[in-house]
Amino acid sequence: MKNSLLILAFFAVGVASGALEWIPAWLQHPQATHYALLLLLFLVGVSVGGDEKAWELSRHLHARVLLIPATILCGTLIGVALVAPLLVDISVREALAVGSGLGYYSLSSVLITELHGERLGVIALLANVMREILTLVLAPLLARYLGKLAPIAAGAATAMDTTLPVVSRFSGSEYTTVAIFSGVVLMVLVPLLVTLILGL
Amino acid sequence: MFTLFLALASGTLLGVILRRRSRLLAASNRIMSLSIFALLFLLGLSVGTNEDITHSLDRLGLEALVLSLAGTGGSVLLAYLLYRRLYREK
Numbered sequence: 001m002k003n004s005l006l007i008l009a010f011f012a013v014g015v016a017s018g019a020l021e022w023i024p025a026w027l028q029h030p031q032a033t034h035y036a037l038l039l040l041l042f043l044v045g046v047s048v049g050g051d052e053k054a055w056e057l058s059r060h061l062h063a064r065v066l067l068i069p070a071t072i073l074c075g076t077l078i079g080v081a082l083v084a085p086l087l088v089d090i091s092v093r094e095a096l097a098v099g100s101g102l103g104y105y106s107l108s109s110v111l112i113t114e115l116h117g118e119r120l121g122v123i124a125l126l127a128n129v130m131r132e133i134l135t136l137v138l139a140p141l142l143a144r145y146l147g148k149l150a151p152i153a154a155g156a157a158t159a160m161d162t163t164l165p166v167v168s169r170f171s172g173s174e175y176t177t178v179a180i181f182s183g184v185v186l187m188v189l190v191p192l193l194v195t196l197i198l199g200l
Numbered sequence: 201m202f203t204l205f206l207a208l209a210s211g212t213l214l215g216v217i218l219r220r221r222s223r224l225l226a227a228s229n230r231i232m233s234l235s236i237f238a239l240l241f242l243l244g245l246s247v248g249t250n251e252d253i254t255h256s257l258d259r260l261g262l263e264a265l266v267l268s269l270a271g272t273g274g275s276v277l278l279a280y281l282l283y284r285r286l287y288r289e290k
Contacts, residue, residue, distance in 0.1 A: 014244020
């Protein structure tokens with residue numbers, strides 16, 4: 001949570017310094033973002049590839065456990081696709097791209113900005129931050145009325161880190177490994193899905 | 201788009217190679233946090249200088265809320281159905 005606030009603070013300071021026009025010219029160089037994004041994707045890869053525990057975990061779980069992240073992904077995409085027609089200036093494809101963020105807002109917002117534009121990037125940032133907050137707030141209710149998998153579904157890619165504490169608290173510690181596994185799978189899918197959906 | 205995939209794939213490969221080098225991996229995680237901060241600052245910067253966006257932030261926020269509720273809701277409902285199938289039958 002501390003990290004999420006810090007990230008939002010950086011975004012807010014960026015908005016303020018942009019609006020107030022105290023920006024060094026080199027930062028406005030469009031390539032700066034591009035190279036920083038390449039670096040970030042590279043490092044995301046390093047952390048996924050290097051995470052022995054996550055890979056180890058997947059070996060001990062039944063293949064059936066893959067159903068969980070698959071269900072979460074399908075549910076998210078169906079949900080956003082259904083409401084897209086209600087939003088006048090958002091196409092189904094754009095809605096799918098935002099949904100594919102799966103709560104991983106730092107990467108998805110920047111990636112979407114780079115591939116599609118700032119407007120959708122900002123929507124992706126806000127929507128995926130909200131998903132994390134919704135999960136943190138609603139986890140007890142979800143676990144009680146919609147089953148132990150519901151907090152894991154709401155958390156999506158964040159179920160492996162920022163929302164893991166509330167998931168294991170309210171779904172029960174026996175769901176911790178499932179949450180981490182599902183979160184890792186979804187996190188890896190975020191950059192792939194976003195690029196695929198916007199690249200087509 | 202291809203370069204983005206390439207960055208991700210080469211990173212994963214390096215991560216697998218570096219598995220036992222936990223200090224290097226920790227350093228990479230720290231640089232990752234820093235680059236996330238930098239990127240979000242840069243995103244904020246370009247948003248702040250774009251009047252089109254600063255003038256419609258409330259609307260973008262509302263659209264984000266709708267998408268967020270729909271995505272979260274959809275996944276929670278499907279997960280509920282899966283939960284009933286997987287766990288209640290036993």
